[in-house]
Amino acid sequence: xxxxxxxxxxxxxxxxxxxxxxxxxxxxxxxxxxxxxxxxxxxxxxxxxxxxxxxxxxxxxxxxxxxxxxxxxxxxxxxxxxxxxxxxxxxxxxxxxxxxxxxxxxxxxxxxxxxxxxxxxxxxxxxxxxxxxxxxxxxxxxxxxxxxxxxxxxxxxxxxxxxxxxxxxxxxxxxxxxxxxxxxxxxxxxxxxxxxxxxxxxxxxxxxxxxxxxxxxxxxxxxxxxxxxxxxxxxxxxxxxxxxxxxxxxxxxxxxxxxxxxxxxxxxxxxxxxxxxxxxxxxxxxxxxxxxxxxxxxxxxxxxxxxxxxxxxxxxxxxxxxxxxxxxxxxxxxxxxxxxxxxxxxxxxxxxxxxxxxxxxxxxxxxxxxxxxxxxxxxxxxxxxxxxxxxxxxxxxxx
Amino acid sequence: xxxxxxxxxxxxxxxxxxxxxxxxxxxxxxxxxxxxxxxxxxxxxxxxxxxxxxxxxxxxxxxxxxxxxxxxxxxxxxxxxxxxxxxxxxxxxxxxxxxxxxxxxxxxxxxxxxxxxxxxxxxxxxxxxxxxxxxxxxxxxxxxxxxxxxxxxxxxxxxxxxxxxxxxxxxxxxxxxxxxxxxxxxxxxxxxxxxxxxxxxxxxxxxxxxxxxxxxxxxxxxxxxxxxxxx
Numbered sequence: 001x002x003x004x005x006x007x008x009x010x011x012x013x014x015x016x017x018x019x020x021x022x023x024x025x026x027x028x029x030x031x032x033x034x035x036x037x038x039x040x041x042x043x044x045x046x047x048x049x050x051x052x053x054x055x056x057x058x059x060x061x062x063x064x065x066x067x068x069x070x071x072x073x074x075x076x077x078x079x080x081x082x083x084x085x086x087x088x089x090x091x092x093x094x095x096x097x098x099x100x101x102x103x104x105x106x107x108x109x110x111x112x113x114x115x116x117x118x119x120x121x122x123x124x125x126x127x128x129x130x131x132x133x134x135x136x137x138x139x140x141x142x143x144x145x146x147x148x149x150x151x152x153x154x155x156x157x158x159x160x161x162x163x164x165x166x167x168x169x170x171x172x173x174x175x176x177x178x179x180x181x182x183x184x185x186x187x188x189x190x191x192x193x194x195x196x197x198x199x200x201x202x203x204x205x206x207x208x209x210x211x212x213x214x215x216x217x218x219x220x221x222x223x224x225x226x227x228x229x230x231x232x233x234x235x236x237x238x239x240x241x242x243x244x245x246x247x248x249x250x251x252x253x254x255x256x257x258x259x260x261x262x263x264x265x266x267x268x269x270x271x272x273x274x275x276x277x278x279x280x281x282x283x284x285x286x287x288x289x290x291x292x293x294x295x296x297x298x299x300x301x302x303x304x305x306x307x308x309x310x311x312x313x314x315x316x317x318x319x320x321x322x323x324x325x326x327x328x329x330x331x332x333x334x335x336x337x338x339x340x341x342x343x344x345x346x347x348x349x350x351x352x353x354x355x356x357x358x359x360x361x362x363x364x365x366x367x368x369x370x371x372x373x374x375x376x377x378x379x380x381x382x383x384x385x386x387x388x389x390x391x392x393x394x395x396x397x398x399x
Numbered sequence: 400x401x402x403x404x405x406x407x408x409x410x411x412x413x414x415x416x417x418x419x420x421x422x423x424x425x426x427x428x429x430x431x432x433x434x435x436x437x438x439x440x441x442x443x444x445x446x447x448x449x450x451x452x453x454x455x456x457x458x459x460x461x462x463x464x465x466x467x468x469x470x471x472x473x474x475x476x477x478x479x480x481x482x483x484x485x486x487x488x489x490x491x492x493x494x495x496x497x498x499x500x501x502x503x504x505x506x507x508x509x510x511x512x513x514x515x516x517x518x519x520x521x522x523x524x525x526x527x528x529x530x531x532x533x534x535x536x537x538x539x540x541x542x543x544x545x546x547x548x549x550x551x552x553x554x555x556x557x558x559x560x561x562x563x564x565x566x567x568x569x570x571x572x573x574x575x576x577x578x579x580x581x582x583x584x585x586x587x588x589x590x591x592x593x594x595x596x597x598x599x600x601x602x603x604x605x606x607x608x609x610x611x612x613x614x615x616x617x618x619x620x621x622x623x624x625x626x627x628x629x630x
Binding site: 073075087113121128129242244287288364367 | 454455456457458459460461520521522526527528533534535537538540541558
């Protein structure tokens with residue numbers, strides 16, 4: 001399957017416009033070439049000393065730090081105001097699946113307002129814009145975007161003790177009376193390995209950018225089809241006081257449980273249980289230094305637990321280019337959870353809080369190639385037996 | 400006696416003058432009247448807009464780049480043994496405006512300093528991984544410049560780290576006998592010592608064309624080129 005994808009890429013890299021026989025001036029020829037297309041490919045291969053790493057699992061059950069991934073990205077712009085985009089990705093040699101397919105269009109001629117609709121990337125926070133391996137200075141992802149909590153969209157905990165019993169088991173959590181054998185893993189605060197169906201409008205006005213729209217599912221459970229009758233509403237603003245600094249704020253709210261969970265809800269509808277999230281982010285870049293920071297808060301409503309289930313995550317990341325093609329990077333990351341009351345009366349966080357430090361370096365000798373070597377260190381506050389210290393290598397090809 | 404000495408001195412002087420003149424004639428290139436080569440470069444092919452990587456993951460509205468594309472230009476330069484370098488190569492400028500490098504191709508003499516100016520409201524980050532000259536200028540704002548000295552002969556490809564669709568070429572030559580065509584495709588290289596040379600025309604994305612020419616002192620020679628697209 002991998003070779004099929006690469007073959008397709010080579011085929012598509014051929015020019016789509018035949019060379020004309022008649023000599024022509026360059027200006028005329030450039031005007032004729034108005035419809036534009038782009039084909040690009042990302043290939044990344046990661047290897048680490050951790051074979052399964054529950055702390056680095058994707059929605060599809062793959063280990064981010066041991067992953068072979070090929071992505072083909074197609075875009076076609078018949079005019080300056082219309083674009084079509086498709087992302088086809090294969091992981092570990094599996095059948096390519098459609099990550100995203102959407103249209104972008106600018107309906108009004110004199111404004112910088114765009115509409116994007118289809119199966120679209122996450123629009124919450126700043127990291128989803130640079131989550132692909134060539135833009136991610138490190139190999140792992142921030143905890144907010146990757147840590148799988150034990151909460152699932154199709155299965156609900158029967159009570160606080162049921163939830164507490166599954167702490168740290170996000171990849172394979174099973175609640176009493178739930179559907180533990182279904183195809184669902186636990187949910188992160190924001191899922192970036194799966195994109196939702198929806199539509200957004202976005203634009204800019206001076207130093208401000210804005211975005212608002214609706215999608216199926218929620219941040220933690222993006223859906224391609226409506227599986228719960230609910231709709232997520234989300235919005236984002238970004239302020240750029242100078243070219244060096246960006247500051248953003250995001251908010252989203254939607255129903256995260258799917259219809260499959262309905263019989264566990266005591267007669268209530270899945271769309272009555274929401275995930276609500278807000279976040280803030282900044283980005284500073286000047287000279288050879290880049291700094292990123294994000295803070296996110298999420299609340300899930302669970303039918304058999306009276307208290308809200310909150311999670312707060314924050315990270316600070318930096319990258320410094322030491323030499324042409326050589327950089328050092330680091331990310332300090334924290335994820336914590338609200339306390340709930342167990343049957344014995346004790347107050348405990350509903351998931352194990354943890355801290356992650358990932359440091360590493362990247363090297364390029366050619367602009368299409370990037371090699372990374374990182375060390376990732378994960379410390380739980382309580383469940384220290386689940387701590388993981390990992391060394392990982394990644395090779396990225398980007399065309 | 401005095402007449403004899405004067406006669407001998409005249410004979411020796413004449414002989415030396417004849418030897419110098421003969422040596423000068425044998426060298427063949429010492430005529431002080433320079434030559435000129437000029438002509439026109441035409442481009443053949445369908446010049447596609449560059450295949451580009453649109454920002455797939457970003458919801459940032461695209462910039463309003465209303466700048467008209469520059470007309471295609473070619474670099475025309477001489478290859479030959481007796482082309483002396485200039486004593487101090489001038490500084491050249493590549494501007495960054497409308498998310499493009501302007502000019503897209505630039506020829507400089509070895510040792511020249513090229514200043515990369517940012518005229519956009521956004522940051523750019525100029526870099527090159529070329530073996531001839533490897534550099535990374537970091538991010539800097541509108542109105543500022545960073546410069547690089549190119550001290551090895553060859554072709555250097557330049558990019559912006561932030562905007563992958565931006566690229567430029569710096570062609571570093573060992574002498575100053577080069578020029579860039581004007582908007583109509585015409586070029587002129589004056590003040591060339593008489594002699595035999597190769598004249599080379601190149602642009603991106605076109606095949607390089609090399610032609611032979613013998614330039615006679617004080618004369619102008621016309622040489623036209625047709626550049627065909629490489630892909």
